[in-house]
Amino acid sequence: MPQLNGGGGDDLGANDEMISFKDEGEQEEKISENLSAERDLADVKSSLVNESETNQNSSSDSEAERRPPPRSETFRDKTRESLEEAAKRQDGGLFKSPPYPGYPFIMIPDLTSPYLPNGSLSPTARTYLQMKWPLLDVNHGSLQSRQALKDARSPSPAHIVGPFCLEFPGQSDLSLHQFQLSNKVPVVQHPHHVHPLTPLITYSNEHFTPGNPPPHLQGDVDPKTGIPRPPQHPDISPYYPLSPGAVGQIPHPLGWLVPQQGQPVYQGFRHPYPTALTVNASMQSFLSSRFPHHMVPPHHSLHQTGIPHPAIVTPNVKQESSHSDIGLNSSTILYTLHRKHQDSKKEDEKKKQPHIKKPLNAFMLYMKEMRAKVVAECTLKESAAINQILGRRWHALTREEQAKYYELARKERQLHMQLYPGWSARDNYAANQQGKKKKRKRDKQPGEGNEHREYFPNPCLSLPPITDANAPKKCRALFGLDQLSFWCKPCRYTPVVSTGGQP
DNA sequence: CAGCCTTTGAAGCAA
DNA sequence: TTGCTTCAAAGGCTG
Structure with missing residues (x-):
């Protein structure tokens, strides 16, 4: 590392x-x-397949x-x-020719300077920012929110690595240039897999082809994503999964990307996950009554579309059969029902506690972004092999390139902490121990x-x-x-x- | 069909 | 403090 x-x-x-x-x-x-290098890639594909x-x-x-x-x-x-050169070319992929003929990248000409003369984000840049950073409020950031990012608890490489740092006054392109939009890489993810923070999804541009949305989508449907969007409060960012009372209290986790000067929100792109304001109140109170406070999905986990927060996996709750009640007298049935109700209530509370996943670390974020690329390049599907490649590529990254992902991961953790204040990785340990227990990996x-x-x-x-056994001597x-x-x-x-x- | 494989990093936990 | 373990993602493979 x-x-x-x-x-x-x-x-x-x-x-x-x-x-x-x-x-x-x-x-x-x-x-x-x-x-x-590209030929080499093709040449070694077969060697990967025939690894043994x-x-x-x-x-x-x-x-x-x-x-x-x-x-x-x-x-x-x-x-x-070769890798570095390829990476360089890809880094500039938004502005240059695609590094691989098969992966034409979307050109966003004004991303090199995403700000309008008055200092605000250009609509295209805002669209891109919000597309890649769905939770990003490109308009409601503040210096305060950026300051809040300087979290001493999460050391950041940004303060060390020159060209990549947290402080981007009026500059967001640094974080933009690292991601490409591919319209060939088959990585169209199901919406519920889209992490609210992750910018690492290579969207198919078929999904946000400019143009007029179908009439039935207009108004309520995001023209870019095709996902129905809730009515928005004009003054509050739709990207914060905060309760109304909390709005404005929690610093924006992506404040470092937020331009200094405000500008009317570009309404063309909406994050598929709503905020508290978009979750209907009865649902919110229902959730609050069902789960401990910290476990109540912070409003984004349930969407109008029913799309949960990707970090939350709600276990399926099997419907209990009532056939066994047949033949019992009414009082017994009542008692049984009562007991069952209480038991199932407890059971449901247990089972319905959404499984909040760990935030992704830097490498995981990198993998998410690069997997499709490796799959396409190496014609591989097996994740174990792909991950080996990705692990090597990870090591081949420059410090600056890695720093991007460390920073992303740090923000992921930060956001995760804000979304689930009481959550601990231990929760997932316990969840595993209660149910099926994963077999221990064989010792290496x-x-x-x-x-x-x-x-x-x-x-x-x-x-x-x-x-x-002589490995140490090597x-x-x-x-x-x-x-x-x-x-x-x-x-x-x-x-x-x-x-x-x-x- | 559950678990393994394979990677790195974060976090928990026991010593 | 150290070292080990688990879990995050991913999808083909295996018993």
Whole structure:
């Protein structure tokens, strides 16, 4: 894991991952290699599919063959450069040609300068902002809300990484440029899977084709999303899942994206999740009566459309059969019904407690965004393989690129905390223990995993894990004792007998 | 059909 | 404080 602050004690990763960036600054590399990167991707697809075969073959290779010479231009470096170049091109994907012919990206010309001369967001930029950040209120932000984001509890890499920081006075394009809109990548997600915070969904532009909405959608239906939208209070942002009393009390979790100067809300795009104001009052009181305060879905979990908050999974409650009551006398039936009512009430309260999921961490956000891309590039569907690739790509990201996701994750956690103040990850632990218990993962031996895989970052190449018992010696052989910082974690902490042990 | 696989990171928990 | 475990997403695979 790359360290974003160079070992400042942040929560961004372990120091041992610094190796990922040891070749930073090698940006000026051969373009021809980059051009062949796409071919390489295709070439290695099959190797991923035939992972087991590859593993068998490579396991017979000598260690020297597999070992890239440190400090020289290795395959890793080349691939890394290709990746970086591709990433660069994709970063600019909104404004440049698509990096992959198959994935034309939507051009939003005014996003490079999303602000009108008077300092307000242009309608297109607001549309985009709200589309990508459904909870984002592009008009109701304040300096206060931005200040509130500087949460000491959640250390942010932003204060360390220069080009990416929380403070974007009148500037939102930094957070915009990282996401592409693809109209080819098959990642149209069901609305209820759309996280209110996540900007990581590559929307199909078929879903927000400009133009007049069908007559039956006009007025009540979002012309972009096609999702019916509730009547809006003109003064209050529709993106805050706050109760009326709480409106204005909780700082906007995305205040860093909110421009300084207000501007009339662009009404063309609406987040599919409503606010408290859009949840009908009886439903709200019903929820309040059924659940502990902190468990009452903060208004966004139930939508007019019936679409729940993606972080909430309401378990199915089976209808209890009343057939067993047949044949009992009336008093018994009454008593039984009463008992049943009480029992089922308790049961329902238990079962209907929505399962609030953990907020996604940086890598999960990254995976969500990039999965479709990897699937398309590598023609893979198996998540395990895809995740391996994504894990490698994650390590190949620059600090700045990773910082974006750490920042997103931090905001996710922040918003999650605001939405579910009493929620704890422990709740989900308990939920699992009560019901079906997941089988424990089999224990991994040190070196059994892919600790060394980072030296083979081909995005589509599934690399053989080093499983032999001498794994710790590999890093020693690779980098020597004097470059301990380059060692993988297991190697660093596994004593090597012949040398008297490692720290 | 439940659980596994596979990744990283956050959080909980026991020692 | 440290180290281990669980859970977040995803979808094909497996018993």
